[in-house]
Amino acid sequence: MGDDLGRARLLLVLGVLLALTAAAVVAGAVRGTLPRLADVPGLSALPGVGPGSELERAVAMAPADAVRFSWTDWAGVRDDLALDPPADPSTRDVEELLDAAFDADLSATTALGESAATSQTALGFSPATLSWELFSQGEEGALVTMGLAEESDAALVEDRLRQAGFTPPEDATGVWRGGPDVLATLGQLSPELSFVAVDSEELVVRASDASAYLQRAVDTDPPEPGQGVADAVEALADAGPPLAAAVYDSAVACESLAMASADGAAQEQARTLLAAAGPVNPLAGFGLGVQPGGDATAALAFETDDQARENADTRARLASGPAPGQGGDFADRFSLGTTAAEGRVVTMELEPTEDARVLSDLSSGPVLFATC
Template sequence: MLRRLTAFRARSRWVVVGLVVLLVAVAGVVTWRLTRDDASRFAAAAALAPASSERFSWTDWAGVREEVGADVSASSSTDELADFLLAAFDHDLSSATALEESAPTLHSTFGFSPANVDWELFAQGKDGAVVILGMPDDYDFDDLRSRLEDIGFEKPDRADGVWLGGVDLLETLDGPVTPELAALQIDEEDGIVFGSDEPSFLEERADKARGDVSDGVAAVIEAAGPALSASAYTGDQACSALSMGGADPADRTRAAELIEAAGEVHPMTGFAIAAQPAGDVRVAMAFESEDQARTDADSRSKLAAGPAPGQGGTFTERFHLGKVVAAGDTLTMDLEPVDDAFVMSDLNHGPVLFATC
């Protein structure tokens, strides 16, 4: 299903593609096909992540290549790949990837990299982490299997089994490869490759996926819109990773004063920050109720337009605050980065005052 999402990536025209359900009966078999718009790519990928995941790091590599005007592919040189990654960095579109340092080795040895992968999701939680890669429609999975055998991965007994490599094997390669690709699982039907440093985590992955769950994470991912690069957190993880707890005592004191002046803020049930096409950034926060979202729309917008203790300087030196909207129990803030500001990479980790709990 995810493999087919690329058909709806044409940003040259605004086409709103709703959820289309095609019912086909062939020889008594009923088949459902779901088609989705760009905004749902992150959501569809997150549904594949383990239910225990607390942080979701998303990169729409096909979208990033389009955004920066990069004409790279699996046949590109490693120098061309490096130029593309530099352009992605300059556009602040590579801070969420788990593949950047591994990219040259992946490109030359594994046959996939940010040059040709469609999208990437890196999901982390207390039970483990998994990298999920959406491959292009024309990707040659037989070539991948052959490459894995040549590298030294142990071939599984069944098609959907786990290819066992290990960190020690990866360290014998010509360049670094993230440990999250020490074990791999191939889903050729859906065009997806799963990776983890824990083979058992992959074996249990399908049975423990989030699926179509309705929670704070799902709400903020939906509200984030068509994200090229994004980070999403559960409420508890956001309150830990983005809190002022990591700031020095003077900054924590200043933050407390600013929060008191801004008004009441409530704990979040989900948080996301997403870099969108054309350079804007959207922040989404989910709460327990509509009343909390409306209250926090006022207080957090004040915090987002003032000093940035823990980050240094002010938020207005980084972005212009646009629309702040409370819709149901979800709050969104549109941020327009100032020239040369790296808003996405600066604010996807703490301390971030306006994301405090």
């Protein structure tokens, strides 16, 4: 009797949620847009429907001043490279992973590269054991946020920090204080690992070269990312969660990718190409990610849907021609697949040519098709 009643209640709940979904879809169709499943009221409570990808959740943890995001899905990288380091990897295991990731252009976004072997032995984590890593940078500081695989990993990190000479915090959410003097005794470690905070509930480790900046990040609920960043991140996640990605807000994209860093001849060539290509609006956000298997996606976010539609053809033309400032043509680096405007974002499918390093080359300027 109880089981029948439970099933009846479950069917009633599912019926209500399906009705809500249908209503949202109909309303979206009238407006010309369809909702994401996770945005339908109540639907996120169902198994398998969550608040977003790991990339989206990691970016949502970043401090308020963050404008540049460098993402590496280390668990995905290990799977893609068919590498399975042991739970307590050796220096050789770590170096083998980093060498393979470099060859596949999947290590360009990590802040742990040269520190990896030492951080594993001294601090208990590295690309060989972490689930993921997000390096966020802003005007006030920089933060490395790292996902742990298991609760026991958090205890291991705390034990290693204590053994390494870090001063423990007064409470569970405080900062382990190392600093340059402690790091100097451990070997080759990035200054970004000077101060560390371990969240055993969220299975997250945060680190920075500034203790006050790290403590503020731990104590403060981060705001939602800016619209341009959020749109670019969502587009990358929808294209297939990237193994490695670079995401910039408007100001960083329009500076880092600008043709202004090219020489005079390249800038003149760019002006000619832009004049012939069509309308160009400033970017509200930019993302470039590499998916499993090696294909890449560029996400160019704009202020409005209309701007995205107007820029789609322009950006496709620019990405199919010469690459002033980079040298040669973009076709030397990738084959351009589907370019589509969806909402405020233009997504471009990029199939890298043999030995091309699309993420490394095109996450810094000059990049003509991403010009503002």
